[in-house]
Amino acid sequence: MPSNVERILAALEQSEGLEGLQTAILALRDAYRIDHMVYHWVSAAGEQYGCGTYADDWVQRYVSEDYLRIDPVVLGCFQRFHPVDWKRLDWSSKAARVFLKDALAHGLGNQGFAIPIRGPNGQFALFTANHRCDDDAWAAFCEAHRRELILVAHYFNEKALELEPGRAPQPAQALSPRELETLTLIAMGYSRAQVAETLAISEYMLRAYIESARFKLGALNTTHAVVRALTRGLIVAEGTERGQGAPLSGAVTPATQAARS
């Protein structure tokens, strides 16, 4: 992961308004060293909204030509939830080929990775990474960054949802006691196997807890999630607890910590 992605996402989280989304997407595009990155919200009524690094004349052309109706990326991803490489979409129609040619002429790269996002109440958005390179280089890029990009796409969407007019702010997603225990034990230096054993759950379930907590914290990886939980005061980690073999229930939450001190 490029080193400053966490910082960019933290700034995005603190930002207000559309400018924050645009600033973040520019910085992310640069951090990942690709030609373009775009967040594109399409409502059921066909209204569009978004931010990104495509040239203005391409964005205007996309709207004026009504490309939304023939764009294979939108058609292939609408109401879906699995990310796709552009190459796997259907570009066989004449209209699609003309569209692609026009896109390339306006500075888009030949490679794309599209991440569909299905939000609440049928909301739909697309997050796209685009670049000019050969197939092997693109496959390597996607393999290396796919998971982060999926998370980044969803963090963009969460932010965009906040900006929707008339939308009540959603309370931050609280972590459940089990998620807090998991993060606390990781913060204390337990291995995954030790955490799973301590909590008497499978490592398979533990992975689900960690990924779930990570998403709720807006984090990109486990370390990032632990740092966020610590800095927000959600967990308190004491390295000595492990050595003393303290019972888990007494070791893990700020509430129990406070009660004992």
Add this chain to the structure above:
Amino acid sequence: MIRYLYADQLATNAVLARSMYRDRAQQFAELLGWEVSVNTAGEERDQYDALNPLYVIWEDETGRHGGSMRFLPTVGRTMVNEHFLHLTDGVRIESPLIWEYTRFCLSPGAGPHVAAALMLAGGRDFAGFRVAAIRRRVRRADGADLSPDRIRA
């Protein structure tokens, strides 16, 4: 042959879709005795089928359902978060990197290769995904144990 179809694509695969819903009725209502709703056409569907899930379906030579499983993204509504929170100690499993699969179903005549193919197709990452499964023991009508874990082993 393994097919990956979203619910809105089932309309153009009517024979496949109908046979899937009927096999589900047979497996979940008749064989396992779950309290699922079966319509007058003998098809089992629930509210999650209306959320445009992705089905991974084994289609047999006659174009009918041989086995299937249903995927939903955990950032939306899922069974694990709405009905099975006790299995996760109250943790809402929610991540764009995790999908839920449910309604793992095999048609009465399906051989072990169908279950294996489904598990490979579903467990194999679609695009680098992990899949959160509510694992249940799966038994075919004749009593053969077709639990995913057993098959994978």
